[in-house]
Amino acid sequence: MATAVVTLLFLSGLFSSCHGQAGQYHYVSNQLNWTEAQNYCRTHYSDLVTIRSQAEHTRFKTYLGDQGKKSIWIGLYNDIKSWRWSLDDNGLEQIGFSNWSKGEPDNKLGVQSCGDFYDGAWSDTSCTIQYPFICYDEKESAAKYILISKPKSWNDAQEYCREHHTDLASSRNQEENRWLASSSDNRTVWIGLFRDTWKWSDQSKIRFTAWHPNYPSNNRVNDDCAGYSNGYWYDRLCPNRYNFVCQSGKCSTSMHLNYLCLQCFFCVRSQIGNQEQIQSNSQRTNLFNNNSDGRQKHSTGTGRVHRQTGSQVQANNPDRAGRGLVQRQAEFTGRQAGRQTDSGKQSKTTGRRLGQKQAGSRGLLHKTRIRD
Structure with a gap:
């Protein structure tokens, strides 16, 4: 049992080590939209390319050479369909209820990832704007919805509600939406609606960016996929057709169970083999040089x-x-x-x-x- 636990811990460490590897790049000259490019890379390699650091960005730029002067898809995208509630982290698609204002959400200027409430309907807004907000308190039997008049940013409002009550208020059905309307005092207020922003196709967290100044801008409303050109990233319309770069030979946290999983398996098995050889040699030497009975x-x-x-x-x-x-x-x-x-x-x-x-x-x- 102890051996199994040690083995699992060892495997965990190897997967963590594999995750940090940059992998091998594969330039594909076929012009596809972003989703088609993602599917192509996942079928033939691992995924669309991920760039996690300045060192990887420099390596990628060197690899492309003159090919990097034109627009190329990379694995970065804006997850505009991930709207969910702060209270229970349930997504709108999972709940099956929404009440957006006409034309919303529109992600204006590419920076709108928090939801406000006005006159019974929702809008997406920049999370840094300061509004009054409505907290929800599950311990209250009567007044569960509490209007806080002092304006705060969405993140500060969430922190306040979680500290003093339960969380920012939700509107997961018509009844809750009516409670918000009666509690908002005809003001624009923050509610607990938010979404993820830019993320990598392999689900890696963003730790480095190389956006061109003033980007992402979302000039065309739906610029939700990232392209690379001349050393910078730009938000582009996902249906645009560009060449792209795939990546292979790296281990990742991606949940699609195809080449990534196989590559991680062989990556780990290779390192296990080396470790087993070292361990076996070490044990054999210790056996002869340090006999336990001392005689x-x-x-x-x-x-x-x-x-x-x-x-x-x-x-x-x-x-x-x-x-x-x-x-x-x-x-x-x-x-x-x-x-x-x-x-x-x-x-x-x-x-x-x-x-x-x-x-x-x-x-x-x-x-x-x-x-x-």
């Missing part, structure tokens, strides 16, 4: 200790007068390997056999643990 020490199972003992004594007895002493010390040292006869030769042979037997037993134990 016999085999350097390599070849009787090297016996020869060393004889050499040391002979150095002090150049006239071979100490031969009897050599014999007695060799017998004492090799007692567990077999009785010493003929100047330690039998002990040398027996020691070698014992070493091979112990090494074989260790190898069998090692194989058994791998199967477990």
Whole structure:
């Protein structure tokens, strides 16, 4: 059981290590829209390219060369369909109820990812704007909806509601929507509606960006996919058709179970094999050099200790007068390997056999643990 736990922890570490690998780039000259490009990469490689750091961005730019002067799809997209409620994290599509104002959500200027409430309907708005807000308190029996008049940003409003009540108020059905309308005092207020913004196709978190100044802009309302050109990222219309770059040879957290999973498996198996070899060699060396009973020490199972003992004594007895002493010390040292006869030769042979037997037993134990 302990071996299984250690193995799982070891695998976990390897997957974490694999996740940080940049992978190999594959430029595809076919012009496809973003969704088609994503499907192509997931079928033939791993996914559309992910750029996680300045170092990866520099490597990607160098790889493209002159091909990077024109627009190219990368794996970044704006997740405009991820609207959900702060209270229970349930999505609108899952709940099946929405009450957007006409023309909303429109993600104006590409920065609108929080929801406000006015006159019974919702709009998407920049999360940094300060509005009054409505908290929900599940512990209250009567006044569960509390209007807070002091304006705050959406994030600050959420923090306040969670600290003093339960959360920002939700509108998951017509009844809750009516409660919000009666509590808002005809003001524009924050509610607990929000969505994810830009994310990578393989579901990696964004830790680095290289947007061109003033981008993303969402100039054409639905610029929800990212293209690369001349060292910068731009938000583009997803139906546009560009060349693109796929990535392979990396391990990832992506949930689509195709090439990514296989590549992570072989990535991990390769590293496990190397680790097993190192561990096996280390265990074999420790077996011979550090026998647990302390009564016999085999350097390599070849009787090297016996020869060393004889050499040391002979150095002090150049006239071979100490031969009897050599014999007695060799017998004492090799007692567990077999009785010493003929100047330690039998002990040398027996020691070698014992070493091979112990090494074989260790190898069998090692194989058994791998199967477990």
